[in-house]
Amino acid sequence: MHAGKIRQMLIITDGCSNKGEDPVAMAALAKEQEITVNVIGVIDQDSIDEQGMREINGIAMSGGGVSQVVYSTQLSQTVQMVTRKAMTQTIHAVVNRELQQILGNKLTLEDLPPEKRGEVIEVVDELGEKSDLEVVILVDASASMKHKLQTVKEALIDLSISLNARVGKNQFSMLVFPGKRDDTEIVLDWTSRLESITGIFTMLSPGGITPTGPAIREAIEIFNEKRNLRSLLRHDDASIEESM
DSSP states (O other): OOOOEEEEEEESSSSOOOOOOOOOHHHHHHHHHHEEEEEEEEEEOOOOOOOHHHHHHHHHHHOOOEEEEEEEEHHHHHHHHHHHHHHHHHHHHHHHHHHHHOOOOTOOGGGGGHHHHHHHHHHHHEEEEEEEEEEEEEEEBGGGGGGGGHHHHHHHHHHHHHHHSSOOOOOEEEEESSSSSSSOEEEEESSOOGGGGTTGGOOOOOOOOHEEEEEHHHHHHHHHHHHHHHHHHHHHHHHHHHHO
16 A cells, blocks of 8 residues: 545635535535545634535535534634544545455454554554645635634644645645636645745635535536646656657
8 A cells, every 4th residue: 555645625614605506516526536525614603504514514425524613713723633634534445445355345444453453543644644635725705704714814824834744745726715706716726835825815805605516616627637737747758758
């Protein structure tokens, strides 16, 4: 087993989607393409409504990810926890698939004897540190998020600092929903320096709608464009080697 690539979406929102595709269906589509979808619901003193909770949990469940509802003051530690937990969850799923191929379809990590399970968990932890991580961050920029965006920015910078301690490479991209002219807007192209978001938040103009479904669809396209570019570069490298 070797360190691979983990692909995640991290959605930060405070409300229900009210425009475009069903976000739960879009999250299921992402999972089919081996992209984990995580959702953090940000609240102040008032609690999030029942419909919002159902949507947050439904997106994460369909996307194979983690969901969490927190107060703004707890956002920084929650962003780090959700990202790490989803990484471990993703690697566990890969480990279980490999165990089933080797030892039979009915065996999972939990079925192993305690000493063997401990050894596998050590491997999982090591893979979590060595695997390359790609994260598309989806930030709700609807009107109700206006006074929370500073906290979101600080939480994402703390996430970058935390993940920089890993051996594996980190790559981040970020989009906001809604954008200035469309349902979504890519505000940060792929970079290992998430702290470069500092100036982005001062330029955001929070709007009224919450198009979560279209944002997830756009994030899937961001991942696919990156994958297609990697394939093209590998093909070009092979062509150069053959011509030499």
